[in-house]
Amino acid sequence: MTTETISGTASATGRPRRRRWITTLIWILVTPPAAWAALRTAGWDAGFRWIQLVAFTPYVAGASVAVALLALTLRRWAAGVAGLVVVGVFAGAVLPRAFADAPAPPGGTPLRVLAANLARGEADTKAVMNLVVRLKPDILALQELTPEAAERLEAAGIRKALPHMIGEPTPGVWGSGIYARSPLRADQAALSYGNFRQSLAVVPELNLEIASVHPCAPRFDYKAACWAQGLRALPKAGAGPYRILAGDFNATLDHAIMRELLATGYRDAADATGQGLTPTWPQQGWEPVPGVTLDHVFADSRIAVRSFGAHRVPGTDHRAVFAELALPGTAR
Template identity: 55%
Template sequence: MAIQGVRNWLSWIMVTPFAAWAGLRLSGFEPDWPWVPVVAFTPYAAGLAVVALGLACALRRWAAVAVALASVLAMAFAVLPRALPDDVPAARGPALRVLAVNLMVGKADTDALTALVGRTRPDVLALQELTPAALRRLEAAGLRRTLPHAVTRPLNGVGGSAVYARHPLEAGTAINLGGFGQARAWLAHPGGERIEIVSVHPCAPSRHGRQPCWQAGLEALPRAGGELRVLAGDFNATLDHLPMRDLLASGYRDAADVTGRGFQPTWPQSSAPLGVAIDHVLADRRMAVRDFAVLALPGTDHRPVLAELSLP
């Protein structure tokens, strides 16, 4: 009896945390800190839930096995589609290449960024954490020779942002919440389309009390519908966060998810064992996502992301 009791206790100790995780993830409720940063690691939790299922099977605790299996299936439903390419709409319009880069308080290597722009040839570059000093370095490095049009909102600290483009831009009303600026601009594409571009960067929910600012920054982003829109940048959120799921439900598609590359981490850029995908390109669902890549850039903790889209 003692051995059976220990097995029963161990099985539930292993299974219960993942059952609670799966239940919260699939619910319409998102608790405050620390759940908001923790839920970003749901793909890793899904893997550990499989391990817990295997251990419960080995212990022959069948009630725990049933709960563990339900947890695994729930998490798989949430995360596995990111590894599977989706069908794309029959958009046969001109291409739009979008590159998004977080400059880490302006510390990124701006010469390397200019070279990256030259290699990847984006039509649009969305920058976050753009400082006045970084702006001066980018201008001196010749970024305007490749992307001559710009709407820039540089700030000291983490709140600056910008949109650069190959085609004419009209400045939109920036989103400013909690010291984080999100530049907006209207792109006049030579194909005849008018597209709103938003350089996304809400507050980071890195400590207690930051969730309201983070949530408000995501909720302030324009919903899909009407004019074509592309949201690109550091969302400080993964596809496991409720505000991101709400944003996608309005009519956007995540380029990484569409191409089956949704598990590729974008932060941190270092060799840390656990990375998360918080940098995204969201495109209006009427656009086709043709390609997506996670790149590298010296001097910043985020990996740049590049999406190739086709307009309707």
């Protein structure tokens, strides 16, 4: 009788202790995505580590669903409800990118824009030219354009398809350029922060301003300020010429600074067509991290977005991005 009583008491004592440990573990799992969602919602873009991490928000959003389901399955109701709130916050931030906006009205002047990071000029020139021939862009925005890469493109016949060019081919990762079917004019010098040159050009025929976007990569602490400066220096949407920003932003729509830029009157072509979660970096085999969306085509809200696509280019860690747009006015 005594033995049975002692055994039953020990068993009863062990069960609450085990339940407490499970509850504690569940809260430990819920807390990081909750903190992540709070920081992302607050628009905190401070510290280069967070700038890097926030790009992976869609993956944390997916993990938060699993955590909430686990909490509910184990009947940890408070943690489960907290987990569902976190899931809701992430859903509101991430899911709209997977759904296309209402179709743009027909008409307008078609405009095709292609952008590619050439990875220190080492991207496969033939692959780039194949995209130019197949997609027939009116504008090609290139980042990390080196003098050698520019020479290879010239030899491959880039000027036959896109005869006009403005840019600053530069050794290393700092150069950029814009090629176009229509004449270009440089109204101001390239935006230059931390030696990264973001080419700017005007297409007078179309009343269009375009930037080849490439701010500093926030790989190190001292690059964070340069990254922010490069993005904040980009032309805002609004009155004046139509504006397009295309290239390697080194940022996703989960960075507050990108949402601020969109709020001036831009639309992200991938987001508008329901492809906003399409990863563009790194291409398979380049970096041991999941893919994120660093390359974009931003078009101001007066410009219709018809389609978007991301295309593999050997020799670079970024996928090229392509958008079919339409400017207001009569089709050419």
